[in-house]
Amino acid sequence: MSEDDLASFRRWILAVLDTIAADPLHQVRYLRDAGVGVDELLLELDDAVVTAQARWRDKLLLRHELNLIELVGAHVDAMTESSAPLWTEEALAETTEWRELRQLATDVRTELARSWLEVGSTTVLVDGTTIRTEADLHDLLAHRLNFGPHYAATLEALWRRLSSDLSRPVELVWRASTTSRRLLGAETFDRIRSVLTSVAARDARFTVRFE
Structure with a gap:
């Protein structure tokens, strides 16, 4: 193998x-x-x-x-x-x-x-078939990354959390992303994708992969 x-x-x-x-x-x-x-x-x-x-x-x-x-x-x-x-x-x-x-x-x-995985790293798997709304994604990430009860569940708040409030490294793998794009709508999906990729572009210790 x-x-x-x-x-x-x-x-x-x-x-x-x-x-x-x-x-x-x-x-x-x-x-x-x-x-x-x-x-x-x-x-x-x-x-x-x-x-x-x-x-x-x-x-x-x-x-x-x-x-x-x-x-x-x-x-x-x-x-x-x-x-x-x-x-x-x-x-x-x-x-x-x-x-x-x-x-x-x-x-x-x-x-x-x-x-x-690398010691201290975190991998978050997103099942695109279950992400039907932006709120679904916020719920999943808040749970997996322990955002706590005061997380605002907006894209701005998500960008801030991913940019500064997480231990590194973090890998986010979004499976069935084309299904998510259809369920969410292209505009919403593309806004979410832009947030995630912008964080990855700023910090090599945060990676995102769409499958």
């Missing part, structure tokens, strides 16, 4: 965990846009666990990294065996099982990112 392939595998694992760790509102929007049921949120995790086991056998994954991924898989297995009504949109927001799974996925993602 080439270095690019390994990097792609790691990004995929982090993206799978991001989907599981996302707040219920974003998860429901994702499911409705895709036209699938709640259980679909977890199907890709099964693939992630199997692939991670293969990477470990190929000596491309450390044992403790595999253990972390399998820990999330084991939690999901316990949920599928439960008799509780967990597979509705309401359950995503209301049940302890889903809250615990989100927290576990968040913790595992953080630990894996520390193992795989």
